[in-house]
Amino acid sequence: MKFKDLPEKRKEELRDKWRELNVCDDWYEDTFDYAKEEAAKFGFSLGNIYFSGFWSQGDGASFDGYLKFKECDADTLHEDVRDVYQVLAEAYGLIRIVDGDATFYIDVKQNGRYCHENTMDYSFDWTAMSEEGENILESKIEDVEEALRDYARWIYRTLEEEYEHLTSDEAIDEYLNDQDYNDQGEMQ
Secondary structure (H helix, E strand, C coil): CCHHHCCHHHHHHHHHHHHHHCCCCCCCHHHHHHHHHHHHHCCEEEEEEEEECCCCCCCEEEEEEEEECCCCCHHHCCHHHHHHHHHHHHHHHHHHHHHCCCCCEEEEEECCCCCCCCCEEEEEECCCCCHHHHHHHHHHHHHHHHHHHHHHHHHHHHHHHHHHHHCCHHHHHHHHHCCCECCCCCEC
């Protein structure tokens, strides 16, 4: 017997069971890997990514990592990540105007028991910059921090989209349609 031949009540029972099973083991790892790959393109070495979700106040994503900014082709970045990159590139470009080969480094740490974009601390390292370069970076700190929060928001949206896909009737039915069932509606 096939899934389509089962009574609707049994179909719903199987969907509910598999909906939870479909997101019980490391379902988020591909999204984490993707976020780390995107970040690496502009010199951001993401360490751990944290999240809670998806429908409570305070849910979100945060991360820790280390940014040593480098230029990249923005067209290779996910559309939502390009704005983050542009803010960082602008700060980097202004610093290089006054300091030639200087760059900036940012250490990001997740802080506290919650994990959303406002639970990260930033440490800027500008030891190799002139005073003018430091002043430029200081004037851009809020923009840079907001861009990194935007990156955390993008990670969270991507996780939420993946979760919604994996728990959708369509995704569950795709798996269940490939199985065989006995007369009692149990998988064989």
